[in-house]
Amino acid sequence: MGLRSLRISGSGCEETLSSGSSSECEEVHSHVQQDFPIEILPNLYLGNSTNSEDCEALARHNIKYVLNVTPDLPNTFEAEGCGINYLKIPIADHWSQNLAVHFPQAIRFIEEAMSARCGVLVHCVAGVSRSVTVTLAYLMQRHRLSLRDAFELVRSRKTDIAPNFHFMRQLHSFERDLGLHEHSASLSKVLHETAGGGRARGEGGAVPYGVSPDSGIEFDRWSAPRDTPQ
Numbered sequence: 001m002g003l004r005s006l007r008i009s010g011s012g013c014e015e016t017l018s019s020g021s022s023s024e025c026e027e028v029h030s031h032v033q034q035d036f037p038i039e040i041l042p043n044l045y046l047g048n049s050t051n052s053e054d055c056e057a058l059a060r061h062n063i064k065y066v067l068n069v070t071p072d073l074p075n076t077f078e079a080e081g082c083g084i085n086y087l088k089i090p091i092a093d094h095w096s097q098n099l100a101v102h103f104p105q106a107i108r109f110i111e112e113a114m115s116a117r118c119g120v121l122v123h124c125v126a127g128v129s130r131s132v133t134v135t136l137a138y139l140m141q142r143h144r145l146s147l148r149d150a151f152e153l154v155r156s157r158k159t160d161i162a163p164n165f166h167f168m169r170q171l172h173s174f175e176r177d178l179g180l181h182e183h184s185a186s187l188s189k190v191l192h193e194t195a196g197g198g199r200a201r202g203e204g205g206a207v208p209y210g211v212s213p214d215s216g217i218e219f220d221r222w223s224a225p226r227d228t229p230q
Helices: 013-019 055-060 100-115 130-143 147-157 165-177 187-193
Strands: 038-041 044-047 063-068 085-088 119-123 217-219
Touching (some): 038 130, 038 147, 044 130, 130 165, 147 165
Parallel strands (some): 044 119, 063 085
């Protein structure tokens, strides 16, 4: 898979990545935590750890399903019996992690929420890498969007997304497994069919690149050439 304009931020995360240790860099990067989860499509929300602990926001958006893509964060309201269904995927934001093996389970969980007409929050620590990767996988399988179109859709709602390089490779492989590199759905058609949940895609101007406090990877554009070795 090819990545254009890929930059490793000069914050000290390079040493962390090269050493093979965890790439959790929240303390290194400053990151603006958003107050509320972002609606990607109707009933599909993308957020961070703060959102997962906000009982009022969960109730306001009728979020009854929470997909926790972290090994350490608790399922905050699970023990309180308040009617929230949880699925925990214990994955770190690190090059050694295979998040793709959890795609089927995660997608089924999101589909269950959609079938129940309930909101589902997909979150990790910062809401920029792991949770974004799972959200992209869902959009690709359920709505037959190419990885590029799914990425553009999510970034039009939440501009700071930045899945780490290895998760992007896994998504590219997932795209090929689904046959989306040869035939995919129209993004405009998907938005029309889902009533265009969230904000419409921005018009004009460059979309800001994302910064992942987990991985320390920045990029503003990526490409997946057809001649990429598999």
